[in-house]
Amino acid sequence: MILYDYILSASCYKVRLLASLLGVELQLRPVDFHPGREHQGAELLALNPAGSIPIFVDGDLVLTESAAMLTYLAARHGPDWLADADARATALQQQWLAFSHRLTAELGGARLVEMLHFNGDLKALQSNGIAALRELEAALFARRVAGGTFLVGDGPSIGDIACFPYVALAPDGSISLDPYPSIRIWMRALRAIPGFIEMPGIHRLHELAPDPFAEAPS
Amino acid sequence: MAADTDARWVPIAVSADIPNGTVVPARLPTRMIAVWRAASGDLYANADRCPHRGMRLSHGFVRGQTLSCIYHGWRFGSDGACQKIPAHPAVEPPNTINCGPLPMTEANGVVWGAAVSPAVAPDQFTGHNALRSLVIAASVDAISSACKGRRVDGTIRAQLGGQNTILLMNDYGSGEVQVIALVPSGISAPNGMKVSTALEVLRRTAEGMGDAA
Numbered sequence: 001m002i003l004y005d006y007i008l009s010a011s012c013y014k015v016r017l018l019a020s021l022l023g024v025e026l027q028l029r030p031v032d033f034h035p036g037r038e039h040q041g042a043e044l045l046a047l048n049p050a051g052s053i054p055i056f057v058d059g060d061l062v063l064t065e066s067a068a069m070l071t072y073l074a075a076r077h078g079p080d081w082l083a084d085a086d087a088r089a090t091a092l093q094q095q096w097l098a099f100s101h102r103l104t105a106e107l108g109g110a111r112l113v114e115m116l117h118f119n120g121d122l123k124a125l126q127s128n129g130i131a132a133l134r135e136l137e138a139a140l141f142a143r144r145v146a147g148g149t150f151l152v153g154d155g156p157s158i159g160d161i162a163c164f165p166y167v168a169l170a171p172d173g174s175i176s177l178d179p180y181p182s183i184r185i186w187m188r189a190l191r192a193i194p195g196f197i198e199m200p201g202i203h204r205l206h207e208l209a210p211d212p213f214a215e216a217p218s
Numbered sequence: 219m220a221a222d223t224d225a226r227w228v229p230i231a232v233s234a235d236i237p238n239g240t241v242v243p244a245r246l247p248t249r250m251i252a253v254w255r256a257a258s259g260d261l262y263a264n265a266d267r268c269p270h271r272g273m274r275l276s277h278g279f280v281r282g283q284t285l286s287c288i289y290h291g292w293r294f295g296s297d298g299a300c301q302k303i304p305a306h307p308a309v310e311p312p313n314t315i316n317c318g319p320l321p322m323t324e325a326n327g328v329v330w331g332a333a334v335s336p337a338v339a340p341d342q343f344t345g346h347n348a349l350r351s352l353v354i355a356a357s358v359d360a361i362s363s364a365c366k367g368r369r370v371d372g373t374i375r376a377q378l379g380g381q382n383t384i385l386l387m388n389d390y391g392s393g394e395v396q397v398i399a400l401v402p403s404g405i406s407a408p409n410g411m412k413v414s415t416a417l418e419v420l421r422r423t424a425e426g427m428g429d430a431a
Contacts (some may be wrong), residue, residue, distance in 0.1 A: 138414065141350055145411055179396075181231070181235035205279065206286070207279040207286075213302055213304075
């Protein structure tokens with residue numbers, strides 16, 4: 001399985017993250033997204049005419065949408081992550097995967113304007129991004145009231161992985177995460193899953209590592 | 219806006235939003251603070267600024283009974299004193315390095331903070347408990363009028379989602395108000411969700427009023 005990857009892309013990170021959580025090895029093919037715009041070059045356009053990354057290749061299967069990549073990895077290597085036990089869960093999973101596209105467009109859009117100086121209406125992107133964060137906060141509060149932690153079902157699923165990165169990176173688009181306590185608790189739970197990996201701007205939970213100053217056991 | 223030096227309690231968070239072993243950002247009228255709960259469950263607050271390089275300590279992490287900065291790992295105790303500097307493990311940090319502990323107390327599932335220790339405890343709301351906290355980009359007046367509320371001692375009393383709800387206000391003074399909603403203790407989860415939904419409606423209404431003005 002080959003992933004055409006860019007280290008600062010949250011959509012590429014989603015795929016790397018789920019692969020790591022599932023213990024699956026990906027062959028990474030770095031793409032010079034910025035400043036080289038390699039994703040718009042002839043070689044990658046032949047693979048993905050949409051000119052976007054990530055691109056995922058497994059034999060003759062080519063996937064160009066990160067939600068599809070998460071679905072494929074989970075279906076093959078960790079079906080629990082599909083959280084599709086019944087009609088309700090299956091539908092909710094689809095809803096969160098679709099919702100993640102809004103996060104990519106709005107929070108990710110604000111990030112591209114602020115971080116890589118892309119063109120865009122920053123105020124509109126931020127305002128729509130905050131609307132999406134408020135929806136997510138309300139939904140996660142409802143999950144907490146019902147005794148849950150993750151978006152669908154008892155455990156983490158691909159919907160959580162699809163939504164997490166652009167939420168965590170919202171401050172890159174000058175959108176504060178301070179007002180969202182339920183989002184904070186949810187992100188912490190995701191970062192505590194064994195196999196969690198970092199990307200620039202999303203760090204691991206240092207408190208889970210051994211205390212460097214702990215007294216040596218006697 | 220109230221002066222930061224006021225010795226008065228300000229509602230800054232919902233207790234349940236700060237699990238053991240975590241740190242969160244919060245606000246007093248004129249300063250950012252980091253509120254953290256040690257492994258023991260004890261709650262502490264200090265300036266949201268590491269005395270080393272100014273990094274927000276709310277981005278840091280709690281280990282045992284200490285708070286560490288995410289940037290270079292400077293470690294602080296409940297008294298604000300720096301205990302360890304990882305880059306200089308043999309150095310005993312001087313006691314002048316301190317992240318500025320602040321007064322802090324909890325009641326009714328609400329975390330209260332202050333810049334200067336108030337003489338009296340925060341108001342008690344017997345029979346009520348915190349449900350959730352949300353930030354509304356509108357004035358306290360707009361919020362009160364949007365829920366047809368009654369102003370009582372700095373709070374708003376209103377019927378929200380069919381429940382007698384008490385709204386505590388933390389006016390950031392920048393056009394945003396943090397609202398902490400208290401509901402009757404022991405209400406069912408579905409009734410709690412009705413209040414939560416009513417709070418979302420309240421926010422849309424209050425913020426809409428701001429646009430119209």
